Amino acid sequence: MAERRLDCDVAVVGAGPAGLSAARAAASAGARVVLLDPQPRPGGQVWRNDVMHGMPARSLALQAALRASPDTTLLMRSEAVAAMKGTLFVHVDGDAVELHHAALVLATGARELLLPFPGWTLPGVTGAGGAQALAKQGWPLRGKRVLLAGTGPLLLAAGNTLRAHGAQVLAILEQAPLAEVAAFAAGLWRWPGKARQAAAIRAALWRTPYRCNSHVLRAFGEDRLRAVQVSLDGAIETVECDQLACGFGLVPNVELAQSLGCELAYDGAHPRVMVDDWQRSSVEGVLAAGEACGIGGLDCAEVEGAIAGHVAVAALDAARALWPRRRRARRFAADLQRRFALGDHVRALADDDTILCRCEDVPLSAIPEHMQGREAKLATRCGMGACQGRVCGTALAELRRVRRGGLRPPVFPVSLEVLAGFGQDDPANPSPGVAK
Ligand SMILES: Cc1cc2nc3c(=O)[nH]c(=O)nc-3n(C[C@H](O)[C@H](O)[C@H](O)COP(=O)(O)OP(=O)(O)OC[C@H]3O[C@@H](n4cnc5c(N)ncnc54)[C@H](O)[C@@H]3O)c2cc1C
The missing domain is CATH 3.50.50.60 (FAD/NAD(P)-binding domain)
Structure with a gap:
């Protein structure tokens, strides 16, 4: 260019x-x-x-x-x-x-909001939307046993994409109670397009169990994921699988x-x-x-x-x-957020040894409660890695452990050469983040 x-x-x-x-x-x-x-x-x-x-x-x-x-x-x-x-x-x-x-x-x-639990950093554990994105980009899935867990319709959409790419979708674990999910489904008649879409996805996944009030507890494996311990409406079970795709919201x-x-x-x-x-x-x-x-x-x-x-x-x-169309779309979104609200139990899955910041290897126990994001960075290096706290900082905020801070520019990692290139045509216009 x-x-x-x-x-x-x-x-x-x-x-x-x-x-x-x-x-x-x-x-x-x-x-x-x-x-x-x-x-x-x-x-x-x-x-x-x-x-x-x-x-x-x-x-x-x-x-x-x-x-x-x-x-x-x-x-x-x-x-x-x-x-x-x-x-x-x-x-x-x-x-x-x-x-x-x-x-x-x-x-x-x-x-995606990724919430920590023991084993969540093992190769084979991804976000649900992340797994969907990888599948669309050609990640080989044929014959792989995949478990989806978390909350919301994105689990179904992701499960359907993974199935269409040849994965064996073992089950979808929805953390929300059955009563909430049923109430959401019962209200879908107000949005016929959404109802048709939901019915089509559920029909495509008719062999796949969809379990409410169910969530992941821990992932096992040495070098990669081998099995997942789950709570199925209160009953603890271990499921062998090749991939675990977790989506706790956006x-x-x-x-x-x-x-x-x-x-x-x-x-x-x-x-x-x-x-x-x-x-x-x-x-x-x-x-x-x-x-x-x-x-x-x-x-x-x-x-x-x-x-x-x-x-x-x-x-x-x-x-x-276009205002009426927006009102309608936002009403649907509000209903969805309410019905699939995260329960406190999925915020409490990590133990003290669970790695929170995978870029810098910081366990949960190293992070004192109620810190500002910047203090956590300075004291523990949590959030100092390539994701700049987008994963760990967001998770810690959701766990109510650290208050999210802002990011300083550049908002994405960029080479010094590129950074220094800004403002070169116009000396009066300083480059962001580079002192002149
Ligand atoms: C991983 C994932 C998978 C999803 N899958 C589904 C699905 O299957 N079905 C569904 O209904 N909904 C899905 N969603 C929800 C989805 O967010 C919305 O349905 C829809 O895509 C929202 O559109 P948007 O334009 O607001 O945002 P997006 O579609 O997220 O588009 C935002 C774009 O902004 C770009 N961007 C961000 N920051 C910058 C920057 N600084 N400079 C330049 N570009 C930037 C991003 O690369 C991205 O392409 C998914 C969400 C996520 C995160």
């Missing part, structure tokens, strides 16, 4: 459903749009390209519309590592690029918004970007959409992205027309 500087009307960070919809809405008004994402192809989490089954038609249609729009640039393999008012600092495949914009839409999505990615000074709100232990009816954050010119504004799923992401894209180009009537 030759240019070190790009200019546009609307910059969109994240090419998931929210970002694609935002870019499409802004481009339809003739704006110059730049959409960026670290993945090789657009789609985000739910529309990730599947090497065996391709991408959903809806994602392909959005991408085709963007590629046909002459003033839209898709920057893949590109991540925003820092931001200042009007400028994003983007790492593009080894190069430093400054993206100057009039409006910014943050559609940075969510990551957590919004707010680091870039936080570094811009956007106000955050807390859902339990985890922050989300606060937005108004127009998807505007508290910082002028910065909008946010999708999971970054609170876990809501695909429908929320699409409609909020479209609203943000319209608002970014001042197409307020088009944005307002």
Whole structure:
């Protein structure tokens, strides 16, 4: 990439459903749009390209519309590592690029919440969404015995993907009580599309037991996972398996918004970007959409992205027309969050010897309770590794052990060479994180 500087009307960070919809809405008004994402192809989490089954038609249609729009640039393999008012600092495949914009839409999505339990760092134990992503990217699963555990419909979606890639899905363990899951299912008639989707997935997994009030206790194995001890509605059993995929929910990615000074709100232990009816954050010119504004799923992401894209180009009537759709999508999300709320028992699975920070090998016992995230880093090195606390810091916050701190830019690890490349075309404009 030759240019070190790009200019546009609307910059969109994240090419998931929210970002694609935002870019499409802004481009339809003739704006110059730049959409960026670290993945090789657009789609985000739910529309990730599947090497065996391709991408959903809806994602392909959005991408085709963007590629046909002459003033839209898709920057893949590109991540925003820092931001200042009007400028994003983007790492593009080894190069430093400054993206100057009039409006910014943050559609940075969510990551999985991974909760610790004895054995959770063994090879063979992954997140449920992580296992799904690996399968879509061609990870060999044929004949592997996989157990899924945790909470929420993502377990079913992931189980279905793993099955479609040849895995033998032994069981799905849902921590929520049967009464909550049944009440959720009984209310699905209000969202017929979701009901059809749920029925289709359950039918595809008809051989797979789905056990409520059940959860993992510990994983066993020397060099890799061999077996998992589980609680099945109170009865303790050991299940031999090759893979364990655990999904305890999702957590919004707010680091870039936080570094811009956007106000955050807390859902339990985890922050989300606060937005108004127009998807505007508290910082002028910065909008946010999708999971970054609170876990809501695909429908929320699409409609909020479209609203943000319209608002970014001042197409307020088009944005307002989408409010009822957003209300409906958020209602579904709220019901889902309530019914699949985590029980305290799954926050208490780790023992003192359980490794909390796998990057720095820090056990739970080394981390005193009620610390700030930064203190925990300084005192124990917990959160100092490659994930920068995205896994351990998030888990500790969920365990109510450490209060989550903000991340300093760069929000993703980046080489000093790239970091030093920022600001080189404009000496008045300092590079983020590099003293001049
Ligand atoms: C691992 C995982 C698997 C999931 N699987 C399913 C599923 O099967 N079915 C389902 O209904 N829902 C699934 N979800 C839920 C999913 O989050 C939503 O359904 C939907 O993808 C949300 O869309 P979004 O655009 O808000 O976020 P996402 O789809 O997460 O897209 C956000 C994008 O932002 C990019 N990004 C983040 N930070 C930066 C940055 N600094 N610079 C550049 N780009 C950045 C990310 O790479 C990502 O592509 C999954 C979630 C996760 C975390």
